[in-house]
Amino acid sequence: MHCLDCHGQGKTGDAVGVCQSCGAAVCEQHAHLGVRRVRRGPLMGAPLETEVRKVLCSGCTAVQAPVPGTAPV
Numbered sequence: 789m790h791c792l793d794c795h796g797q798g799k800t801g802d803a804v805g806v807c808q809s810c811g812a813a814v815c816e817q818h819a820h821l822g823v824r825r826v827r828r829g830p831l832m833g834a835p836l837e838t839e840v841r842k843v844l845c846s847g848c849t850a851v852q853a854p855v856p857g858t859a860p861v
């Protein structure tokens with residue numbers, strides 16, 4: 789699979805990931821790694837939060853300003 793952003797620039801970059809917002813394949817150069825928090829743990833008691841990696845393409849990174857404390861579904 790080739791990077792969609794590279795394709796738009798007339799290049800072919802090997803994709804290393806997939807944007808979790810629009811589903812475009814992105815290469816290492818165009819992939820923007822972020823972190824989102826996932827809440828897990830028992831219903832009763834203290835919730836545990838785990839940080840998981842998320843991948844966005846350049847376009848989605850530009851329109852999605854990170855909002856602290858909210859976890860996108």
Ligand SMILES: [Zn+2]
Pocket residue numbers: 791792793794795801814815816817818
């Ligand atoms: Zn690329």
Ligand SMILES: [Zn+2]
Pocket residue numbers: 807808809810811812844845846847848849
């Ligand atoms: Zn995207």
